[in-house]
Amino acid sequence: MRIATWNVNSVRARLPRILEFLERVRPDVVCLQETKCLDEVFPLEALEEAGWSAATSGQKTYNGVAILARGRIEDVVRGLDDGVEDPEARVISAQVGDVMVVNAYVVNGQQVGADRYHYKLGWMLRLRDFVARRASQGEKLVVCGDFNVTFDDRDVHDPLLWHEKILCSTPERQALSGLTGLGLKDAFRKFHEEGGHYTWWDFRTRGWQRKAGLRIDHMLVSPPVYEALTSCTIDLAARDGLQPSDHAPVVAEIQG
């Protein structure tokens, strides 16, 4: 199974780039974040015409997540399922084949110390608890998405500039460790121990042109998936060219 995660920064604005990616990379499952639209205006027909099924959880203007699959998408759960009032569409989970997929768009947090920063840390705890409830022993589990957090300074083009800044602060990294603490591993690091690999480049500072990015989009996988991984790459071609998202997709190949 080939599985991808991609923050598309509007599914409607990005539709041509998404269709090109699906055709070129030929994944089996794709987790999208920042779809930025209500389910009723999600471009379902265009994707179905290209052979895809979709499960969506959207809202107007902000956030929004979706799972695309070549095959059947079953047992769809929207949100963190913990009884907490949450108007932000940031999580969708489903069974696809023998893999349980959790697709998350983690709160950005704006800046260290801001209200949204504290909200982010609390939200990540809720995400960890949700994943702990969804995980079962020996199961193939993939938790992927835009985590808006770097694991360590290898994921940062300029660690001095970003030291203890948003996306790089110690509390955020500890919150991300809450997920690896459940026994999940960073799929990308199985194949790439060195730094300098990024998934997001800021539009505002022309980060792509400066080759100045961060690795904040991740695929965290349970031991049976980790053992079966044969590759994990960042699709830089999707970040290049006309009207790209500010994120590149992460693509993993799971044998069997």
Next chain:
DNA sequence: ATGGTGGATTTTCCA
């Protein structure tokens, strides 16, 4: 400390 660009919906919010 601030602004740069991009998307959605609007003259502003969020990233």
